[in-house]
Amino acid sequence: MKLIRLIYVCAGVLAASCVFNSCNDSEGYSLDNVWYSMATVVPSDDSPAYHLRLDRGTTLWPAASSIPWYAPTEKHRALVYYTVLSDAFQGYDHAVKVLDIRDVLTKPVAGDRGGENDSYYGTDPVRILDLWIGDGYLNVEFGFGYGGNVRHFINLVKREGGDTPSCFEFRHNAYGDNVHVQSKGIVSFDLSSLEVEGEDLQLVIRAKTPEGEKDYTVTYRPESSGSVAGSVERTLSGNDFTDKLE
Numbered sequence: 001m002k003l004i005r006l007i008y009v010c011a012g013v014l015a016a017s018c019v020f021n022s023c024n025d026s027e028g029y030s031l032d033n034v035w036y037s038m039a040t041v042v043p044s045d046d047s048p049a050y051h052l053r054l055d056r057g058t059t060l061w062p063a064a065s066s067i068p069w070y071a072p073t074e075k076h077r078a079l080v081y082y083t084v085l086s087d088a089f090q091g092y093d094h095a096v097k098v099l100d101i102r103d104v105l106t107k108p109v110a111g112d113r114g115g116e117n118d119s120y121y122g123t124d125p126v127r128i129l130d131l132w133i134g135d136g137y138l139n140v141e142f143g144f145g146y147g148g149n150v151r152h153f154i155n156l157v158k159r160e161g162g163d164t165p166s167c168f169e170f171r172h173n174a175y176g177d178n179v180h181v182q183s184k185g186i187v188s189f190d191l192s193s194l195e196v197e198g199e200d201l202q203l204v205i206r207a208k209t210p211e212g213e214k215d216y217t218v219t220y221r222p223e224s225s226g227s228v229a230g231s232v233e234r235t236l237s238g239n240d241f242t243d244k245l246e
Helices: 011-015 114-121
Strands: 034-043 050-054 059-065 076-089 092-108 127-134 137-146 153-158 167-173 181-190 201-209 212-220
Touching (some): 034 092, 050 076, 092 153, 127 201, 137 167, 137 201, 153 181
Parallel strands (some): 092 181
Antiparallel strands (some): 153 167
């Protein structure tokens, strides 16, 4: 299991008890090691149970949780803090203890409104900090100016009649919010509506940045969700942005 490891000191983690006899330092897992990953939350039929699927399909079963009140929803992405308890648990790749989950704004691809795109989706600039495809989603970490007065509107708009069949615009509408600070956000766009069986899809994403328009190109391979090299389990730098975007 390839994960980018975050060293994280937490008294609650040190005090946590192991629920599996196999969870010990001799197998390489310790409760003072915390991982930080992007994941898709997959609710089970037996609500509120759920499991987590990482960018390249690795599955995690929350055998224990510090947030038992978490309510999973369908087609939703999240940033997850967890400790690994064991390997190969009841059909899942790993059993884990979930320490925290921070929901990520998760949206479908938006439709082209033609001449209304600027007024509806906005033309405010962003800085693209990271962009990758994982588990069937386009994930974008970005910087933007924030004034604290209104939620900003973020979308991936499919351009009709663009230069390529898969040309998109990353749009930001600040609704006139006066900039006081530079903030960071992350958003995931569900690409399932774009799938063509047996075909790879090259996505060209145009974003308006403070330096002007820039194009970003990624390849979406539906059968291999981690299609961008290095796209799995990265450490992200966003702050608490879930209440700033819609």
